[in-house]
Amino acid sequence: MSCDACRTLPQVIPQGYTPKGTFKKVADVTGPSDASTGIVVLYDVFGLAIQTLQGADLLAARLNSLVLIPDFFEGEVAQPEWFPADTEEKKNSLTSFVANKASIPRNVDTLLEITSQYNTLFPSVAKWAALGLCWGGKVAVLASGPGTPFVATAQVHPGRADKADAEKLTIPHIVLASKDEPVEEIQGYAEVISKNGIGGHVETYNTMWHGWMGARANLDEEESNAEYRRGSPSILLFGVGSVGAVHLLQLQRAGCTVTAVCRSNYEVVKQHGFTITSERLGNTTYKPDHVIRTIAECPPDAVYDYLIVSSKVVPGRQPPLADQLRPALEGRPNTTIVLAQNGIEIENEIAEAYPLNPLLSGVVYISAAQTSPGVIDNAEMLNLVELGTFPADAPEAHKVSARRLASLLVQGGGDATVLDDIQVARWSKLLLNAAWGPVTALSLCTDGDFLRSSEFANELVWGIMMEIVTLARKIGIPGVDEAAAEKRFAIAKARADAGTGREPSMLQDVKQGRLFEVEAIVGNTVRVGRKWGVPMPRLETIYALAKGRYEVMLKGGA
Structure with missing residues (x-):
């Protein structure tokens, strides 16, 4: 179904942002050239707009991925003066553009062809994904059926959402809608994806408008920027042993950027990643997006949505936990701290050290063992995280953060629940x-x-x-x-x-x-x-x- 907002909202012309990518014949290219993951971004009808390039830079940095934006329209983009399409002349111009340069069937074929070429041009990339904005979302979902070259695709503020497209998916697919798209079509996507056994996620950003992640974005506005970044949560996990490695796999599969703080297994994980044998998640080898030895190695300007502590509570040998976490938390009151540790009476130290940060307490049920550095045996189906705020009567925003993390863990293949009082579970x-x-x-x-x-x-x-x-x-x-x-x-x-x-x-x-x-x-x-x-x-x-x-x-x- 066509989206009225797509035909009425004009492009936002930003000031002051210099894209980090370099335009080559193949596409605008940003991110590390030796990345193992590649993302093809399919722009909206306004083409290589500054906000789209800025968004690609954010994706590349947060996912440590190579990000390409092909120029499907070869510079012949929709013009801002066509919007809103409230005269016959404007309607005719937009209709002609969509039927020719922006022909969706033709550009689906183009996407599949150029992705095949990218495999040769960027040999380090082992897995490709596609992200479509508005018009590009339709192209992305239609390229997600049998024989697709992608391991996952996504569309944001889809301009032509159709439940029938969801029924043809063969790979995990994410839909991030705004308040402006047809509700019944977004609900149709949610219904299909929840039952297809493939995976994916559908969410509506109720305060955002159609195009907020594309050429209609205003990334200099605080709420808009925050909602853009929310589409790709950033996770820092401290103490990545067997349980932490399983959770990082789940969160990466849910679309998060994951940073692993490893100690004894650092060299192996840095070079080869984790090899996991899992009854529930399957047998796989994956690399965290970033691997570091200590939190002090985090980039000084890095801001994480969640800092998850999976290390064991073993006092007496190391500095206090609060001190070890400080480089990633100081001056970052919005980072949610998650104590996924055993025992009781463990929260007070962190709550006193970081009183402004949301604090979640987590109880984990999972059978996992690290049989050798970086090799994880996860032999049983049980994979449950029980979450709750500390204290139990924390602000509603903290409870929202708990529900969001639980949702990500479920998207990644596990079970998670949020409790009113986590101490009962402890x-x-x-x-x-x-x-x-x-x-x-x-x-x-x-x-x-x-x-x-x-x-x-x-x-x-x-x-x-x-x-x-x-x-x-x-x-x-x-x-x-x-x-x-x-x-x-x-x-x-x-x-x-x-x-x-x-x-x-x-x-x-x-x-x-x-x-x-x-x-x-x-x-x-x-x-x-x-x-x-x-x-x-x-x-x-x-x-x-x-x-x-x-x-x-x-x-x-x-």
Whole structure:
């Protein structure tokens, strides 16, 4: 369906921006020439407008990609004086242009032909995507069927949206609509994409007008610029081990620019990326858009939408976490901080250090192990992140940020949910972490092996769970009761009865000589128990033993 706004809104003529790209015969080219990802931008009817070039520069920088804008019209673009098309002369001029230079069927063929040529001209590019603006969106979606050269396509403020086009998609497709496009057609896209099993995303930017990402954009206006950038969220993930690597893959698949802060696996990931074997996400090798050793290596002017912390809470060896994050957060109050870590009572340090930043607390359920640097085994379908603001009564804007991140994780292939009070989820997971983590780390047994070892093993684990239930009841944490404990205990008991078992992350850490999360999971719990006058003799004993083991490892002992 044709969009009325496309025929009425004139081009915005910006001042003062100098594009970074270089026009070559093949296209306007911006971004690193040796990039592994290429994006073909299909402009709107105004051609190589300054805003389109500026947008290409933003894409190249945020995605670390080669971005090309072919000149389909060879300089013969729609004229601003044709808009609005409110006279016969204007209508005739626009109609003639669309039927000839801007012929959509002809330009679909042109797009497919030139992309084939780009494979030869830019051999480093392993994957191509296409992004269409208004007119270009129609071309992009029609080039997304059988035999397409693209791995994904997108259209923004589509001028000729048609649900029938969505039904022919064979690759993931994104639609970012404005308030001006026909609602029924955008809803049709959303319906098809949500059910086609291929993937994609449909979203309407309710405050933006038709053309806000193309030649009708005003990127010098704060809200417009922010909404433009929202189309490609920028993620910084600190502590990219097995779980972080899986989440970065999901977020990259959702269209985010991802930066990985790696330590022991830096060299491998920088050169080869992550190789993931995943029951849920498939087997793949991918490279984060940027790989760095420390946050101090981030570009000084970089602003991230989300800073996700997936590192383990292991005090005593490194500077405080708040200090490590400072280079990416200082002077950036709009960056949302996400603590995707285990344990309880972990948020206060960051909340006090960065009181202006939105702070999300995350509880992660995923089975993943880094079997060697950069090689991840993600053997089970379970992939869930529970998110909530800290504190629970944070401003609505913080809750919106939580919902947005959850949506991105789901788009990338996982599950995510936003809770009113994340602390309930933290204490629910504590039943597993505190009961199984230190016990298996000290015994060097899987959960199943430990339960099979003696009847006393069953009594110990169940007793620890009941101590946590008693403490949660005393504090007033709902849902952490005997029924919840029975449900979690039964999972390990079933593995024991079947002769199998799982290695909790704390056991994996000890076996590989890594520091483990004794304080966040066990130490904080027993300290809260003493504060509230709840006896926890089993967990206090486990804490004393595990803490002794931790201190030996901290000093470099075996």
